[in-house]
Amino acid sequence: MYARILVATDGSTLSKKAVTHAIGLAAATGAELVAFKVVPRYPQAYFEGSIPLNAKEVARIESQWAEEAQKAVDAVQKAAEAKGVTAKGIVTRSDIVSDAIIAAAKKQKADLVIMASHGRKGIKRLLLGSETQQVLTHCQVPVLVLR
DSSP: OOSEEEEEOOSSHHHHHHHHHHHHHHHHHTOEEEEEEEEOOOOOSGGGTOOOOOHHHHHHHHHHHHHHHHHHHHHHHHHHHHTTOOEEEEEEEOSOHHHHHHHHHHHTTOSEEEEEOOOOOHHHHHHHOOHHHHHHHHOSSOEEEEO
């Protein structure tokens, strides 16, 4: 049914639930698993909500975020392989998480995207946005959303 499943993770408890489900589904269907994490770029302008830092400090922070992201996808890969699932981890930098997930699904030729949703409603959704909603709306492959 599925040859390649992309699971988006951010390391939260909720996304760990999606990872667990993705590993189980990949094991059941014989699919390869792609663990995917998006690392944001550090805001560079005051209007983006940052405290102005010098370029060296920004580079250090972004490097730290990338290392933590790599550890997260490596952990997913290790957990998947322990269940007999072929897996790989990918980390990418992007300011728009939903676009990065959609692009990765296309590039990796994923048959299914699995991700978590916090289920925010009302003003929280308006203010915080919904990456999951954007992926559901624009992705060309099926999306399984877990809460």
